[in-house]
Amino acid sequence: MLTVEQVTAWPARPLDGAARQARAAAATLRGQVGEAGDALRRVGGWHGxxxxxxVGRLGQEVDHAQELARVLTVFAERAGTASEVLARGRERVLTLAVDGAEQARDAGSQESEEGGAADDGRALQARVREALDELDREDRAHAGELARLVSELEAMVAGHVNVATAEGPRDPDSVVNRLVSMRPAQRRALLSTMSPDDIDRLVTANPxxxxxxxxxxxxxRIEANRRAIAEAxxxxxxxxxGERARADQLRAMLGTIVDPHAxxxxxxxxxxxxxxxxxxxxVEMFGSLTQTSRSAAVYVPGTGTKLDTADANRRAAWNFASRSGAPVFLFMDGRFPPDLPSATSPMFAAAMAPQLVSFGRALDAEVAGVAPGAATVYLGHSYGGAVVGTAEQLGLRxxxxxxxxxxxTGILPGGAESWSNPAEVQRYSVTPPADPIQPVQASRLHGGDPDTAPGVTRMDSGDYGDGRRVRGAAGHGGYFDDPDSGGFxxxxKVIRGEAPTGYxxxxxDIPLPGTR
Incomplete structure (x- = not known):
């Protein structure tokens, strides 16, 4: 049983040093293997x-070293998390213990006919015991996970670690290659037969x-991408x-945000x-998909979206999740038009829409497993609307x-009329007055005007939170930036399954030039 005296003797952040050493070891390992590979590639005149x-042997060693470095990186991250959790728990125990000692002194110097001081002291002692028990549970849980990772490292140093499959032990890399060649349903079936530790070994092999x-x-996927981001x-x-915009963005991606649901x-x-x-x-997920989720939303932004400059899109996605209570996925899994002239091209939507259809299938499977019956909602803004429309033409559910x-409404022939499931989807549109996108909509360049498409309910864009009208060029994206605006x-309401305010x-609307 953990005691106050034992906790007092703990370092303030007991695992910070271990985390630093593991992180440094991973970086050193990657660097040395990379240098060896570079040296071999620089050797000229050697053939046969x-x-x-x-080269083949070096490739094997590089792969093995990368896997070791990945486990070291995970150890560093888990040790850092454990250090933070244990430090908070230690601080709580010590604070309660000090309060208890002061209260005991006060009780000893004062008489209380009702025995209130004694009761308060017993209550505080109970809180100290509760805090100690909670800290003990956290300590044991984190110790178990770190011990598992140490055992994994020891096994990897001694030789290659296999994973269990129905056909017998297999190399993790070969299983990942097999997964890549499978259909999604086959992947789900195979992974369902594997232990969490073996699945983690697949992530280590190829995040x-x-x-x-x-x-x-x-x-x-979330755990794998965290490791892939760290490697990037x-x-x-x-x-x-390391001091450029991409590196700064990757560091931020490894950080934390305020939970939109808490x-x-x-x-x-x-x-x-x-x-x-x-x-x-x-594709970033804001909020959590749980058994009580009533819906899940996917937000596809528009022209100019890039990983390093998408903070406004992230804020909008966070606000969607916060206001709706649903998990919201910011979909940036493709190349967006970099500027307005290039946004006239349909090729970006043609390339990205199949990715969205694939992600939609993955989301449907996830929802079916976690929150059966929850609705899926897609929001396409500006060029992102053409991506969503094209995905609908390709079979997006x-x-x-x-x-x-x-x-x-989609760049393929037929526009809205070629949506794959026209009668099974509730569709809405919102376009503010004098939005410069209106002539583009009227041109049918990307399939036609969603505001007038059959079966689409046009919603009102309304006013900003401060009472100004949402309109014009500023209004094209302004209502996404203001969660109190009528359009937002x-x-x-659509995400939540509620009736929106009508147009x-x-x-x-601004007509196509020359047609007024």
Missing amino acids: RGRDGA QAMGNLEGVPFSV LDAEIRRGA PGRRVRRQFVAFDNTPEGRA ADRVVYASASG QNMV VCREP
Whole structure:
């Protein structure tokens, strides 16, 4: 049984040193293996079996070293978390113990006919015992996890660690390669037969693959992408770009945010897709999908969206999650048009829409397993509306869809008329007065005007929270930046499954030039 005296003897942050050492060891291991590979590649004039054998052997060692470095990185992260949790618990115990000692002194110097001081002392002692028990549970849980990781490291140093499959022990890399070649349902079936520890070994073997495969549970993808992000940051630092925008963004992605569903606490950021391309690709989850979730929403932003400059989109997604109580996924798993001239091209929507359809299937499977019956909602803003519309043409399954200042209903022939499930989806649109997207909508460049498409209910964009009218060029994205605006509140209602405020015509839409 843990005592106050034992806790008093603990260091203030007992595992910080271990976390630093593990992180430094991982960085050193990656760096030395990388240098060895570079040196071999610089050798000129050497050809033949000897060179091929050396390169092949080095590749195996690099792979093994990377896996060791990944486990060291996980150890460092878990040790850091444990240190923080135990430090908070220790502080609580010591604070309660000091309060108890002071109260005992007061009780000894004062007489209380009702015995109130004694009762208070016993209550405080009970709180100290409760805090000690909670700290003991945390200590044991974190110690167990760190011991598991140490055992994993020892086994990996001694040799390659296999995973159990129905066919017998297999190399984790080979199982990941097998997963990559499978259909999503087959992946789910295979992973359902594996232990959590073996699945974690697959993540260690190839976090980049495991973090982006449809059919892999979101919790596994989130853990895999956290490791992939850490490796991407390490790569940026090693190439001398550790102080640039991408590295700063990757550091932030490894940090925490305020929980939109519980603003009193902070949580780690969660990514169910990630690829460190020049523009950066990711799907970030805000909030949690639980058994009580009534819906889950996917928000696809528009032109100019890039990983390093998407803070406004992240704030909007956070606000959607906070106001609706639903998990919201910010979908940036593709290349967006970088500017307005390029936004006239349909190729970005053509390339990204299949990714959205795939993610939609993965989300449906996740919802079915965690919150059966919860609705899925898609919101496409500006060019993101054309992406959502094209995904609908390709078979995206949805319960509700919002086209927000959307450039069109889909770039494939037929526009809204070629949506794959036109009668099964509740569709809404919102476009503020004098929004400059209106001539684009009228041009049918991206499939047609969602505000006038059959079966689409146009919602009101209303006013900003301060009473100003949402309109014009500023209004195109302004209502996404103001969660108190009428347009934003209407989108929240759609996510929640409530009836939005209908469209109020305050001024005519801007027509296509030359057609007035």
